[in-house]
Amino acid sequence: MKTIALIGSPRKNGNCDILVNKVIEKIDGENEVFFLNELDLRYCDACQSCQKGDCVKDDDVRNIIAKIEDADLLIFSSPIYFGQMSAQAKTIIDRFYMISQNQERSLAGTKVIQVFTQANPSEAFDSYIKSMETMPFAFMGMEVIETISAKGAAGKGEGIEEALKKIEELEI
Template identity: 45%
Template structure:
């Protein structure tokens, strides 16, 4: 299976990166091909909502000249995409949200006959880290992610929230165990 992990944290060696590394190691151990895209180093502009991407629904089309089209194509070519982010004010980081907004180019005719998507049937998973508990913290992001699969016509492979994070060095063995179980679930 071809896996693309979108690392949305601005910290290259932070909590999200650490948890994602556990997931990636297990996926590789299971024989999957994994590519991680560190979004903070990419030039990704916000969606213009111009609709030009809808003119050729069989391709990832966008009038903007930035790194998004290449990333979006990798998402289309993947069997599984992992959206990884720390929680920032009850949502994903701006880095990840910007590429999510640009996935508007994946589908046409949402809520209408002829609804089609370039990622139809593909698996998508969400990995979140945060300082607080799940309740009143990660719920809204998990709900929003679950709604993303409708226009994408994709499969929600699963969500993992690792809360009470302080520093990557302070993560206990339980975090690794949860990460390994998550990797097995989303790749099954």
């Protein structure tokens, strides 16, 4: 199984980092983990070049999206920032446009494990996280097979016990 993991938090050893690596430990096969914050990750310009062929951006995302196309599983993680995914995470999602607009390319069939972390202990963001299953993932033909959501996770390593337990029990 080929796995690509994207960490949408800028914090090394933070909650997304810890949880993603715990998921990775459960999976056999090749894996690559990327901190989005460390990449040359540029915004979609909406230039529509991808409709005629290829994305014109020559940044790291071009390679990462090609790796996701080739992978069996995407682990997509983000902290909740102001009720939504981080800007780093959203920027790469917008670049999925280069696939959705090109009939020769597809992410269909790729499984997804979502990992979200938030300081708020309530279920306030559950509907937002749930909506990710439809847009962007089902829209791209991808299937969310698990969602790990750590609530009350403020400081690094705080409040993630339940999420770690859920990962421990995952059968992938």
